[in-house]
Amino acid sequence: xxxxxxxxxxxxxxxxxxxxxxxxxxGFLRPWSPQEESGCKKQYETWYASYLPIVVRRRCRWExxxxxxxxxLLQRFVRKGIPHSFRKELWLRSCPSRKDGVWKKHxxxxxxxxxxxxxxxxxxxxxxxxxxENTRKTLGRALFAVAEHIPSVGYCQGxxxxxxxxxxxxxxxxxxxxxxxxxxxxxxxxxxxxxxxxRRDMHVLHSLLREHCPRVIVTLEKLDxxxxxxxxxxxxxxxxxxxxxxxxxxxxxxxxxxxxxxLFKVAVTLFRSNMMAISSCETIDQLMTEVQNIGTxxxxxxxxxxxxxxxxxxxxxxxxxxxxxxxxxxxPE
Numbered sequence: 001x002x003x004x005x006x007x008x009x010x011x012x013x014x015x016x017x018x019x020x021x022x023x024x025x026x027g028f029l030r031p032w033s034p035q036e037e038s039g040c041k042k043q044y045e046t047w048y049a050s051y052l053p054i055v056v057r058r059r060c061r062w063e064x065x066x067x068x069x070x071x072x073l074l075q076r077f078v079r080k081g082i083p084h085s086f087r088k089e090l091w092l093r094s095c096p097s098r099k100d101g102v103w104k105k106h107x108x109x110x111x112x113x114x115x116x117x118x119x120x121x122x123x124x125x126x127x128x129x130x131x132x133e134n135t136r137k138t139l140g141r142a143l144f145a146v147a148e149h150i151p152s153v154g155y156c157q158g159x160x161x162x163x164x165x166x167x168x169x170x171x172x173x174x175x176x177x178x179x180x181x182x183x184x185x186x187x188x189x190x191x192x193x194x195x196x197x198x199r200r201d202m203h204v205l206h207s208l209l210r211e212h213c214p215r216v217i218v219t220l221e222k223l224d225x226x227x228x229x230x231x232x233x234x235x236x237x238x239x240x241x242x243x244x245x246x247x248x249x250x251x252x253x254x255x256x257x258x259x260x261x262x263l264f265k266v267a268v269t270l271f272r273s274n275m276m277a278i279s280s281c282e283t284i285d286q287l288m289t290e291v292q293n294i295g296t297x298x299x300x301x302x303x304x305x306x307x308x309x310x311x312x313x314x315x316x317x318x319x320x321x322x323x324x325x326x327x328x329x330x331x332p333e
Contacts, residue, residue: 025084026168027128028245047301051246054304059083075258079311081304082253088170091256095175095182103149103181112154116143123160130164138173139163145177146184153184156191158237165240165248183256190236196331201235201260202227203327204320205267212313213272215279223284230291235263242295247303254307261317265310273299273309 023029058081067073068089082090096102120136129135142163147154163180170176189197205227210217220227233241238255239248255262271278274294281287299306 023128024245026165026245027130028124029126043301050302051304054081055083059085062086078253078257079307081250081307087249087253088172090253091166091169092175092179093257095179097175097178098145098149098181103185105148106151108144108147108151109154112147113144115155115157116140116147116160119143119155119157119160123164127164127168129168135167139167141173142167142177142180146181149181150185150188153188153191156236158233158241159184159191161237161240165252169249187260198232198235199228199331200324200327201263202232203330204323205231205264207323207327208264208268208315209271212268213275215275216271219279219281219287223281223287225284225287230288231267234267238263239266243300244295244303247300247306250303250307254311259317261315261320262310264320265313265315266306268313268315269306269310270294270297270299273297273306 058077062077062083065073065077067077068086078090117140120140123136123139124130130139139160143155143160146159146163153159162184163176166180166183167173167176170179184191187197189195190201191197206217206220209227220230239251243251251262251266271294274290274297277290277293278287281290294300
């Protein structure tokens with residue numbers, strides 16, 4: 001389920017968002033368009049009124065300080081938000097080109113091609129740009145490239161949404177495909193036949209939740225529910241289908257620059273922010289509803305505060321790797 005398309009328009013003049021427009025900069029329907037749920041506009045306006053000054057202030061700081069040339073500043077600036085005009089550059093900063101021979105080509109099975117074709121029209125079908133025939137062909141070529149370069153992945157449902165966002169942000173087919181292949185290759189064990197990486201990281205998340213919000217774990221164990229069933233999709237799609245779009249972009253800014261620790265940081269912060277509602281669940285249906293509601297919660301919408309709270313958690317790539325080693329021992333063959 002795709003939640004809301006909360007992506008702010010950035011005008012050079014820093015003017016207020018044009019509420020007359022039904023689509024945002026990435027081509028997504030705004031919450032108040034006729035196709036979207038009624039009643040969303042006020043929630044969006046309230047959030048955006050608080051977020052716009054942050055966007056303007058951060059862009060001014062980027063233009064003044066130019067942290068791209070100062071590695072000591074860059075991490076802090078990335079965590080506080082990459083302006084849309086710099087996002088493509090920062091996302092591609094450490095991305096190798098396929099022209100460099102980093103990835104070999106493999107034959108793609110017909111069944112994989114068939115699966116890709118089936119999902120093309122299902123990929124953000126209301127998006128202004130992605131619903132055109134030419135862009136869908138570009139999306140198909142991007143997903144084919146993943147299968148061609150990473151045969152252990154082939155194609156996995158959810159990657160179509162990941163690819164769609166990358167194409168929209170990068171707006172350059174060749175480099176977008178480079179980035180997609182690069183990012184998927186870093187997490188390819190999420191998508192293999194037995195999804196061993198996903199199973200492992202659900203164990204890791206379970207350990208982190210036990211440490212940072214144990215009441216959630218008490219509820220999960222009482223109802224005998226695994227995290228893979230509840231939030232496996234968060235990690236498979238890197239939150240694309242689960243959180244507001246601006247929140248996804250802010251999360252990806254950090255994840256692309258710093259690594260997988262951000263998937264765990266944000267997941268833990270979201271659970272902590274909704275801990276009371278989750279811990280009060282008495283049935284599996286109630287639990288699944290509450291977890292689904294996380295995507296529309298205030299904690300998920302107010303992305304700047306979410307990222308800052310997540311940054312404060314003592315969760316690092318090193319601690320994640322140590323927990324992964326422990327988790328691999330616990331996962332049955």
